[in-house]
Amino acid sequence: MDNLEPRFTLGVVIPVPQPQRETLRAWRREFGGADTEAIAPHITLVSGSYLNTWEKAVAQVRQVASSAASFTVQLGPARTFRPASEVVYLPLLAGAEECWTLHRALLSDALRHESGFAYHPHLTIAQNVPAERLDAAQAALHRIDLSFAVESIQLFDTRRGQWSLSEEITLG
Incomplete structure:
Protein backbone atom coordinates (compact mmCIF):
# COMPACT_ATOMS: atom_id res chain seq x y z
CA MET A 1 0.00 0.00 0.00
CA ASP A 2 1.25 3.47 -0.90
CA ASN A 3 1.51 5.55 2.31
CA LEU A 4 1.48 8.77 0.30
CA GLU A 5 -2.19 8.38 -0.63
CA PRO A 6 -4.76 9.89 1.76
CA ARG A 7 -6.89 7.17 3.31
CA PHE A 8 -9.12 8.71 5.94
CA THR A 9 -11.16 11.86 6.42
CA LEU A 10 -11.28 14.44 9.18
CA GLY A 11 -12.20 18.03 9.89
CA VAL A 12 -10.56 20.61 12.14
CA VAL A 13 -12.70 23.65 12.89
CA ILE A 14 -13.03 26.67 15.14
CA PRO A 15 -16.30 26.43 17.05
CA VAL A 16 -18.37 29.56 17.66
CA PRO A 17 -19.23 30.07 21.36
CA GLN A 18 -22.58 31.18 22.77
CA PRO A 19 -24.34 33.57 22.43
CA GLN A 20 -22.90 34.20 18.94
CA ARG A 21 -23.48 30.55 17.98
CA GLU A 22 -27.24 30.91 18.44
CA THR A 23 -27.34 34.16 16.43
CA LEU A 24 -25.41 32.56 13.57
CA ARG A 25 -27.49 29.38 13.78
CA ALA A 26 -30.67 31.46 13.35
CA TRP A 27 -29.25 33.19 10.25
CA ARG A 28 -28.13 29.87 8.81
CA ARG A 29 -31.59 28.41 9.48
CA GLU A 30 -33.29 31.37 7.81
CA PHE A 31 -31.09 31.60 4.72
CA GLY A 32 -29.09 28.39 4.40
CA GLY A 33 -31.67 25.67 4.61
CA ALA A 34 -31.13 22.07 5.60
CA ASP A 35 -27.50 21.87 4.41
CA THR A 36 -26.30 24.47 6.90
CA GLU A 37 -28.83 24.05 9.71
CA ALA A 38 -27.61 20.61 10.73
CA ILE A 39 -24.01 21.77 11.20
CA ALA A 40 -23.07 24.14 14.04
CA PRO A 41 -21.59 27.47 12.89
CA HIS A 42 -17.82 27.14 12.57
CA ILE A 43 -14.73 28.28 10.70
CA THR A 44 -13.03 25.42 8.90
CA LEU A 45 -9.27 25.08 9.32
CA VAL A 46 -8.83 21.73 7.52
CA SER A 47 -11.35 19.51 5.81
CA GLY A 48 -9.69 16.54 4.25
CA SER A 49 -7.67 13.50 5.04
CA TYR A 50 -4.70 12.18 6.94
CA LEU A 51 -1.99 9.66 6.27
CA ASN A 52 -0.91 6.79 8.50
CA THR A 53 -3.01 6.55 11.68
CA TRP A 54 -5.79 8.43 13.44
CA GLU A 55 -3.55 8.61 16.51
CA LYS A 56 -0.83 10.42 14.53
CA ALA A 57 -3.41 12.87 13.15
CA VAL A 58 -4.79 13.55 16.65
CA ALA A 59 -1.27 14.07 18.00
CA GLN A 60 -0.54 16.60 15.25
CA VAL A 61 -3.76 18.54 15.92
CA ARG A 62 -3.02 18.57 19.67
CA GLN A 63 0.55 19.78 19.06
CA VAL A 64 -0.59 22.61 16.78
CA ALA A 65 -3.28 23.65 19.28
CA SER A 66 -0.82 23.66 22.18
CA SER A 67 1.47 26.00 20.23
CA ALA A 68 -1.27 28.49 19.37
CA ALA A 69 -2.53 31.37 21.48
CA SER A 70 -6.15 32.39 21.88
CA PHE A 71 -7.29 35.15 19.55
CA THR A 72 -10.39 37.11 18.55
CA VAL A 73 -12.44 36.67 15.41
CA GLN A 74 -14.48 39.57 14.10
CA LEU A 75 -17.01 38.72 11.40
CA GLY A 76 -18.02 41.35 8.89
CA PRO A 77 -20.82 42.01 6.40
CA ALA A 78 -21.96 39.13 4.19
CA ARG A 79 -20.12 38.47 0.94
CA THR A 80 -20.44 35.84 -1.74
CA PHE A 81 -18.14 33.51 -3.64
CA ARG A 82 -20.47 33.69 -6.68
CA PRO A 83 -20.01 32.96 -9.52
CA ALA A 84 -17.27 30.49 -8.54
CA SER A 85 -19.43 28.92 -5.81
CA GLU A 86 -23.04 29.45 -4.74
CA VAL A 87 -22.15 30.50 -1.19
CA VAL A 88 -22.86 33.52 1.02
CA TYR A 89 -20.46 33.87 3.92
CA LEU A 90 -19.22 36.20 6.63
CA ARG A 104 -0.56 25.95 7.55
CA ALA A 105 0.66 24.36 10.80
CA LEU A 106 -1.99 21.65 10.61
CA LEU A 107 -0.85 20.80 7.07
CA SER A 108 2.83 20.65 7.99
CA ASP A 109 2.85 16.87 8.41
CA ALA A 110 0.29 14.18 7.66
CA LEU A 111 -2.92 16.21 7.30
CA ARG A 112 -4.26 17.15 3.87
CA HIS A 113 -6.81 19.88 3.01
CA GLU A 114 -8.92 18.59 0.15
CA SER A 115 -11.11 21.15 -1.53
CA GLY A 116 -11.77 22.34 -5.03
CA PHE A 117 -11.08 25.87 -3.79
CA ALA A 118 -8.10 27.58 -2.17
CA TYR A 119 -8.32 27.96 1.61
CA HIS A 120 -10.15 31.14 2.63
CA PRO A 121 -11.12 31.59 6.32
CA HIS A 122 -14.84 32.40 6.51
CA LEU A 123 -18.11 31.40 8.13
CA THR A 124 -20.72 30.03 5.73
CA ILE A 125 -24.26 31.35 6.06
CA ALA A 126 -25.92 29.80 2.99
CA GLN A 127 -25.01 27.37 0.24
CA ASN A 128 -26.77 25.06 -2.18
CA VAL A 129 -29.96 27.15 -2.06
CA PRO A 130 -31.76 29.15 -4.77
CA ALA A 131 -30.18 32.44 -5.82
CA GLU A 132 -33.05 34.37 -4.22
CA ARG A 133 -32.09 33.03 -0.78
CA LEU A 134 -28.43 33.85 -1.35
CA ASP A 135 -29.41 37.36 -2.40
CA ALA A 136 -31.67 37.72 0.67
CA ALA A 137 -28.86 36.58 3.00
CA GLN A 138 -26.39 39.01 1.48
CA ALA A 139 -28.87 41.89 1.68
CA ALA A 140 -30.03 41.17 5.23
CA LEU A 141 -26.55 40.66 6.66
CA HIS A 142 -24.85 43.70 5.16
CA ARG A 143 -24.21 45.42 8.52
CA ILE A 144 -22.84 42.55 10.58
CA ASP A 145 -20.27 43.17 13.28
CA LEU A 146 -19.95 40.06 15.42
CA SER A 147 -16.89 39.08 17.50
CA PHE A 148 -15.91 36.15 19.66
CA ALA A 149 -12.86 34.73 21.39
CA VAL A 150 -11.25 31.62 19.90
CA GLU A 151 -9.98 29.49 22.75
CA SER A 152 -10.21 26.00 21.24
CA ILE A 153 -10.41 23.98 18.05
CA GLN A 154 -12.47 20.89 17.39
CA LEU A 155 -11.38 17.68 15.68
CA PHE A 156 -14.05 15.74 13.80
CA ASP A 157 -13.92 12.21 12.43
CA THR A 158 -15.76 12.13 9.10
CA ARG A 159 -14.95 8.56 8.04
CA ARG A 160 -18.55 7.35 8.25
CA GLY A 161 -19.93 10.14 6.10
CA GLN A 162 -21.05 12.27 9.05
CA TRP A 163 -19.19 14.84 11.13
CA SER A 164 -18.62 13.20 14.51
CA LEU A 165 -16.90 15.32 17.19
CA SER A 166 -13.84 13.47 18.38
CA GLU A 167 -12.22 16.07 20.62
CA GLU A 168 -12.24 19.74 21.58
CA ILE A 169 -8.69 20.97 22.17
CA THR A 170 -7.86 24.14 24.08
CA LEU A 171 -5.34 26.53 22.48
CA GLY A 172 -2.12 27.26 24.32
Whole structure:
Protein backbone atom coordinates (compact mmCIF):
# COMPACT_ATOMS: atom_id res chain seq x y z
CA MET A 1 0.00 0.00 0.00
CA ASP A 2 1.25 3.47 -0.90
CA ASN A 3 1.51 5.55 2.31
CA LEU A 4 1.48 8.77 0.30
CA GLU A 5 -2.19 8.38 -0.63
CA PRO A 6 -4.76 9.89 1.76
CA ARG A 7 -6.89 7.17 3.31
CA PHE A 8 -9.12 8.71 5.94
CA THR A 9 -11.16 11.86 6.42
CA LEU A 10 -11.28 14.44 9.18
CA GLY A 11 -12.20 18.03 9.89
CA VAL A 12 -10.56 20.61 12.14
CA VAL A 13 -12.70 23.65 12.89
CA ILE A 14 -13.03 26.67 15.14
CA PRO A 15 -16.30 26.43 17.05
CA VAL A 16 -18.37 29.56 17.66
CA PRO A 17 -19.23 30.07 21.36
CA GLN A 18 -22.58 31.18 22.77
CA PRO A 19 -24.34 33.57 22.43
CA GLN A 20 -22.90 34.20 18.94
CA ARG A 21 -23.48 30.55 17.98
CA GLU A 22 -27.24 30.91 18.44
CA THR A 23 -27.34 34.16 16.43
CA LEU A 24 -25.41 32.56 13.57
CA ARG A 25 -27.49 29.38 13.78
CA ALA A 26 -30.67 31.46 13.35
CA TRP A 27 -29.25 33.19 10.25
CA ARG A 28 -28.13 29.87 8.81
CA ARG A 29 -31.59 28.41 9.48
CA GLU A 30 -33.29 31.37 7.81
CA PHE A 31 -31.09 31.60 4.72
CA GLY A 32 -29.09 28.39 4.40
CA GLY A 33 -31.67 25.67 4.61
CA ALA A 34 -31.13 22.07 5.60
CA ASP A 35 -27.50 21.87 4.41
CA THR A 36 -26.30 24.47 6.90
CA GLU A 37 -28.83 24.05 9.71
CA ALA A 38 -27.61 20.61 10.73
CA ILE A 39 -24.01 21.77 11.20
CA ALA A 40 -23.07 24.14 14.04
CA PRO A 41 -21.59 27.47 12.89
CA HIS A 42 -17.82 27.14 12.57
CA ILE A 43 -14.73 28.28 10.70
CA THR A 44 -13.03 25.42 8.90
CA LEU A 45 -9.27 25.08 9.32
CA VAL A 46 -8.83 21.73 7.52
CA SER A 47 -11.35 19.51 5.81
CA GLY A 48 -9.69 16.54 4.25
CA SER A 49 -7.67 13.50 5.04
CA TYR A 50 -4.70 12.18 6.94
CA LEU A 51 -1.99 9.66 6.27
CA ASN A 52 -0.91 6.79 8.50
CA THR A 53 -3.01 6.55 11.68
CA TRP A 54 -5.79 8.43 13.44
CA GLU A 55 -3.55 8.61 16.51
CA LYS A 56 -0.83 10.42 14.53
CA ALA A 57 -3.41 12.87 13.15
CA VAL A 58 -4.79 13.55 16.65
CA ALA A 59 -1.27 14.07 18.00
CA GLN A 60 -0.54 16.60 15.25
CA VAL A 61 -3.76 18.54 15.92
CA ARG A 62 -3.02 18.57 19.67
CA GLN A 63 0.55 19.78 19.06
CA VAL A 64 -0.59 22.61 16.78
CA ALA A 65 -3.28 23.65 19.28
CA SER A 66 -0.82 23.66 22.18
CA SER A 67 1.47 26.00 20.23
CA ALA A 68 -1.27 28.49 19.37
CA ALA A 69 -2.53 31.37 21.48
CA SER A 70 -6.15 32.39 21.88
CA PHE A 71 -7.29 35.15 19.55
CA THR A 72 -10.39 37.11 18.55
CA VAL A 73 -12.44 36.67 15.41
CA GLN A 74 -14.48 39.57 14.10
CA LEU A 75 -17.01 38.72 11.40
CA GLY A 76 -18.02 41.35 8.89
CA PRO A 77 -20.82 42.01 6.40
CA ALA A 78 -21.96 39.13 4.19
CA ARG A 79 -20.12 38.47 0.94
CA THR A 80 -20.44 35.84 -1.74
CA PHE A 81 -18.14 33.51 -3.64
CA ARG A 82 -20.47 33.69 -6.68
CA PRO A 83 -20.01 32.96 -9.52
CA ALA A 84 -17.27 30.49 -8.54
CA SER A 85 -19.43 28.92 -5.81
CA GLU A 86 -23.04 29.45 -4.74
CA VAL A 87 -22.15 30.50 -1.19
CA VAL A 88 -22.86 33.52 1.02
CA TYR A 89 -20.46 33.87 3.92
CA LEU A 90 -19.22 36.20 6.63
CA PRO A 91 -15.58 37.23 6.15
CA LEU A 92 -13.08 37.53 8.99
CA LEU A 93 -12.20 41.18 9.56
CA ALA A 94 -9.96 40.05 12.44
CA GLY A 95 -8.52 36.60 13.09
CA ALA A 96 -7.90 35.59 9.48
CA GLU A 97 -4.11 35.61 9.85
CA GLU A 98 -4.35 33.37 12.93
CA CYS A 99 -6.60 30.99 10.97
CA TRP A 100 -4.05 30.92 8.14
CA THR A 101 -1.28 30.19 10.65
CA LEU A 102 -3.27 27.31 12.16
CA HIS A 103 -4.19 26.00 8.70
CA ARG A 104 -0.56 25.95 7.55
CA ALA A 105 0.66 24.36 10.80
CA LEU A 106 -1.99 21.65 10.61
CA LEU A 107 -0.85 20.80 7.07
CA SER A 108 2.83 20.65 7.99
CA ASP A 109 2.85 16.87 8.41
CA ALA A 110 0.29 14.18 7.66
CA LEU A 111 -2.92 16.21 7.30
CA ARG A 112 -4.26 17.15 3.87
CA HIS A 113 -6.81 19.88 3.01
CA GLU A 114 -8.92 18.59 0.15
CA SER A 115 -11.11 21.15 -1.53
CA GLY A 116 -11.77 22.34 -5.03
CA PHE A 117 -11.08 25.87 -3.79
CA ALA A 118 -8.10 27.58 -2.17
CA TYR A 119 -8.32 27.96 1.61
CA HIS A 120 -10.15 31.14 2.63
CA PRO A 121 -11.12 31.59 6.32
CA HIS A 122 -14.84 32.40 6.51
CA LEU A 123 -18.11 31.40 8.13
CA THR A 124 -20.72 30.03 5.73
CA ILE A 125 -24.26 31.35 6.06
CA ALA A 126 -25.92 29.80 2.99
CA GLN A 127 -25.01 27.37 0.24
CA ASN A 128 -26.77 25.06 -2.18
CA VAL A 129 -29.96 27.15 -2.06
CA PRO A 130 -31.76 29.15 -4.77
CA ALA A 131 -30.18 32.44 -5.82
CA GLU A 132 -33.05 34.37 -4.22
CA ARG A 133 -32.09 33.03 -0.78
CA LEU A 134 -28.43 33.85 -1.35
CA ASP A 135 -29.41 37.36 -2.40
CA ALA A 136 -31.67 37.72 0.67
CA ALA A 137 -28.86 36.58 3.00
CA GLN A 138 -26.39 39.01 1.48
CA ALA A 139 -28.87 41.89 1.68
CA ALA A 140 -30.03 41.17 5.23
CA LEU A 141 -26.55 40.66 6.66
CA HIS A 142 -24.85 43.70 5.16
CA ARG A 143 -24.21 45.42 8.52
CA ILE A 144 -22.84 42.55 10.58
CA ASP A 145 -20.27 43.17 13.28
CA LEU A 146 -19.95 40.06 15.42
CA SER A 147 -16.89 39.08 17.50
CA PHE A 148 -15.91 36.15 19.66
CA ALA A 149 -12.86 34.73 21.39
CA VAL A 150 -11.25 31.62 19.90
CA GLU A 151 -9.98 29.49 22.75
CA SER A 152 -10.21 26.00 21.24
CA ILE A 153 -10.41 23.98 18.05
CA GLN A 154 -12.47 20.89 17.39
CA LEU A 155 -11.38 17.68 15.68
CA PHE A 156 -14.05 15.74 13.80
CA ASP A 157 -13.92 12.21 12.43
CA THR A 158 -15.76 12.13 9.10
CA ARG A 159 -14.95 8.56 8.04
CA ARG A 160 -18.55 7.35 8.25
CA GLY A 161 -19.93 10.14 6.10
CA GLN A 162 -21.05 12.27 9.05
CA TRP A 163 -19.19 14.84 11.13
CA SER A 164 -18.62 13.20 14.51
CA LEU A 165 -16.90 15.32 17.19
CA SER A 166 -13.84 13.47 18.38
CA GLU A 167 -12.22 16.07 20.62
CA GLU A 168 -12.24 19.74 21.58
CA ILE A 169 -8.69 20.97 22.17
CA THR A 170 -7.86 24.14 24.08
CA LEU A 171 -5.34 26.53 22.48
CA GLY A 172 -2.12 27.26 24.32
